[in-house]
Amino acid sequence: MTKKKLIVIIIILLIFILGGLTSYFIFNNNTNIKKPELPKPEITEGIRGSIFGIDKNINEATIDKYLNREDSVYRDMRMLIDEGNYESIGGDSYLSGIIEGYEAVPFPLIVNVTGLPEAVGNTYQGATLFTLNDKGEYIANYEESIEFLEYYFPKNKCIFLMCGGGGYSGMMKTMLIALGWDEDKIYNTGGHWYYNGENNIAIKNTSSGEVNYDFWKVTYHDIDFNILHKVN
Secondary structure, X not given: OOHHHHHHHHHHHHHHHHHHHHHHHHHHHHXXXXXXXXXXXXXXXXXXXXXXXXXXXXXXXXXXXXXXXXXXXXXXXXXXXXOOOHHHHOXXXXXXXXXXXXXXXXXXXXXXXXXXXXXXOOOOOOOOOEEEOOOOOEEEOEOOHHHHHHHHOOOOOEEEEEEOOOHHHHHHHHHHHHOOOOHHHEEEEEEHHHOOOOOEEEOEEEEOOEEEEOHXXXXXXXXXXXXXXXXX
């Protein structure tokens, strides 16, 4: 190998090394920018707080600053098509959009839903992982019920919850706390119906006057109750 070729090889290696170091520092700087310190969960004022339990600091208006965190999971509690008439209160019974990074885990399949507005009527009335009884207790209906919750709502992570208007996510937060989750790690980030940020994934699309829902864009965790084992 000639001296000239050796110099060329060294230069190429230096370029690769410098390029790698530059990418490393740029990536880490961007990561730090996207990961501000999490404020402690704090319920907002007014109806949004007293009825839905929506967080004051991390909600539809601010959630973009708190996405893509390795210490957190993001769960949208809506069904793809809810049986409740949410159009009657200005919402959407269809999952018409979702924030990037959120995965849908349908709350009505986790526990029987109570306290919906009269105009909405009933949501899904089928099998559920848990039953909320008159005493406010969450009773597991299947041997795998708690395991399901611990998998999709890991206790060692911060949990960001969302739904259409903030109701399902508030109920989910209440349930997790009642079952032993750390309330300081759970945020009800409100309702997607009010989200105007930069990370929306549109599911509802209108083309030539025809409305379609691209549910394939949603990471949706359905529950197959047929493979679970009922508690006797």
